[in-house]
Amino acid sequence: MIIAIDGPAGSGKSTLAKELSKRLGVPYLETGLLYRAVGYLCLKGKSRCDDVESTVKSLDVLEVKVDVEGTRVFYEGNDISGKLNDERVGKLASQVATIPEFREKINDLFRNLVKGKSAVVEGRDAGTHIFPNAELKFFITASPEERAKRRYNQLLKAGKEADYREILNAIVERDKRDSSRAKYPFRPAPDAIVIDTTGREVEEVLREVMERINELHS
Numbered sequence: 001m002i003i004a005i006d007g008p009a010g011s012g013k014s015t016l017a018k019e020l021s022k023r024l025g026v027p028y029l030e031t032g033l034l035y036r037a038v039g040y041l042c043l044k045g046k047s048r049c050d051d052v053e054s055t056v057k058s059l060d061v062l063e064v065k066v067d068v069e070g071t072r073v074f075y076e077g078n079d080i081s082g083k084l085n086d087e088r089v090g091k092l093a094s095q096v097a098t099i100p101e102f103r104e105k106i107n108d109l110f111r112n113l114v115k116g117k118s119a120v121v122e123g124r125d126a127g128t129h130i131f132p133n134a135e136l137k138f139f140i141t142a143s144p145e146e147r148a149k150r151r152y153n154q155l156l157k158a159g160k161e162a163d164y165r166e167i168l169n170a171i172v173e174r175d176k177r178d179s180s181r182a183k184y185p186f187r188p189a190p191d192a193i194v195i196d197t198t199g200r201e202v203e204e205v206l207r208e209v210m211e212r213i214n215e216l217h218s
């Protein structure tokens with residue numbers, strides 16, 4: 001069974017997907033991590049995020065591992081997953097995401113990674129383009145202000161400097177870029193269950209999602 005979980009940055013979809021995969025004991029494919037890995041290669045001058053051929057080729061030099069613990073990406077034998085949570089990397093990831101040829105190749109890669117298995121697949125287009133036939137699709141959302149607040153608190157907790165206004169503007173800008181690209185714009189699948197997490201605890205949302213999964217099997 002494939003469970004697709006899509007939503008914008010800061011919606012709570014990653015926390016939910018991670019917890020869900022643990023509870024169900026199935027691999028957790030975090031698609032954004034691979035977009036970010038290519039963004040990272042561009043940042044390091046190993047690829048060019050504005051070039052079709054370069055970005056498509058860069059997928060061949062990355063190695064991906066997916067299991068219940070989550071998704072990890074390796075470059076030249078080193079696990080680079082911990083280096084990808086950087087605003088510059090996120091921006092480059094969202095740039096490379098506008099290239100249709102790149103999306104086609106990365107989507108094939110995602111399908112191969114979980115071929116013949118059950119998985120929780122999290123991203124922006126898991127339920128629309130990667131697995132349009134997924135048994136269950138969730139679209140997790142929250143207001144831009146709430147998402148900015150979560151990111152702001154996350155940065156403060158990590159001992160980093162943060163500016164709420166700047167974060168909010170970046171979120172609004174990223175949403176606009178992701179949803180207005182000519183091909184593969186970011187939007188919920190028509191058959192997705194939409195859950196707004198604004199002002200809600202993770203546990204409460206998780207309960208709602210588990211109920212939906214149980215309904216499917218009853």
Ligand code: C5P
Nearest residue numbers: 009031032033035093094097123124125
């Ligand atoms: O989810 P995350 O914030 O890590 O993704 C980084 C960027 O990669 C997103 O802003 C989006 O532009 C792109 N992305 C995408 N489709 C996915 C996953 C990520 O376009 N399935």
